[in-house]
Amino acid sequence: MSDHDYSRSALQEACDDDVIEEMELAGAATDPSCKDQKVNREHTPIKNKTKKKMKLQETECKEDTANAILRAIGELNTKMDNQTEILRSIEKRIEANTVAIDVNKKAITELQATVNLLKKENTALRISCEDHARYKRRWNLRVTGLPEKDDENIRNSIIGILTRIIPVSVDRLQDTVDTVHRLGKKADAASANNRPRAVIVQFGLRTMRDEVWKKSKDANVCKEMHISFREDFSKEDRIARAKLWPLVQEARSRGKRAYLKEGFALIDNRRVDPD
Incomplete structure (x- = not known):
């Protein structure tokens, strides 16, 4: 080591203590003049600045990491608290909706029962009205195919036809036949389809109506005039x-x-x- 222009301090900056010690021992072994020289074990070498800097950076990095973790934990706790408040709000809404659903179910059940009752009543009323209408129509006959005329007296025309169907006097037919009228509105020339409107004949006696209905099927007047008597449905x-x-x-x-x-x-x- 004495042959070289190196200072111990420079070596300490460049090499570790173990390396310097090995170099000194090697020099003492090869240099006779240095055999009696011993390395001062009490000497405290200068610490490696690179190691110190690296340790400092490592410490700072650990502190930064710890601080970042603490910040992340704090932010996570804040988010968890916000989520907890949201969940509580949702839970309250669910409870309110559950109560409202129960109330609505009860109301729907009551309404359904009312609707079912109204359906039954409506069906019964409809059937009753249909039966009443059917019963009333049993005194009627419908005449089809009778040509229409302007200013016609449809009642007199029907009574004249009836005298040829059943052997009954005109006076009796005048008393028995109640009302005679055509169905619907008279069609104008633009919409006319050359089909005369049907005629409704209402009798005061059911027996007279039934006799006309039976004998009209074979009556010559119906064949000659191309008319027919039908039940009024x-x-x-x-x-x-x-x-x-x-x-x-x-x-x-x-x-x-x-x-x-x-x-x-x-x-x-x-x-x-x-x-």
């Missing part, structure tokens, strides 16, 4: 009969007893509804 019954008539015809072709009633059909004494 409601719109619902006419639709039902139109649907059921093919079934009645098919049943009759198979030898079954089948005929139409008001709103339904009877096939071998079994009721058949249009639906």
Whole structure:
């Protein structure tokens, strides 16, 4: 070490203590003049600045990391507190909605019961009205095919036809026939389809109506004038009969007893509804 122009302090800055000690021992072994020299073990070498700086940076980094973790934990706690408040608010809303749902369920149940009752009453009233209308129409006959005339006296025309169907005097027919009128409004020239409106004849006696209905089927006056007397059914019954008539015809072709009633059909004494 004495042959080189190196200072111990420079070596201490550049090398670790262990390296310097090895270099000194090696020099003493090769240099006779240095055999008696010993390394001063009591000497305290200058600390490595690079290590110190690295330790300082490592300490600062650890402190920064710890501070960042603490900040993150604080932010997380704040978020958790906010989420807890939101969950509590949602829980209160759910409880309020649950109460409202229970109230609504009760109200809906009561309304459903009321609706069911009203449905039953409506069905009963509808059936009663239909039966009443059917019963009233049993005194009526519908005449189709009778040509229309301007300023016609339709009642006198019908009574004149009836005198040729049944052997009854005009005076008696005047007393028996109640009202006679055509159905609907008279069509204008632009919308006329050359089909005369039907005529409703209302009788005061049911027996007179039934006699006219039976004898009109073979009456010569009906064939000559191309008119026909038919039963007066409601719109619902006419639709039902139109649907059921093919079934009645098919049943009759198979030898079954089948005929139409008001709103339904009877096939071998079994009721058949249009639906």
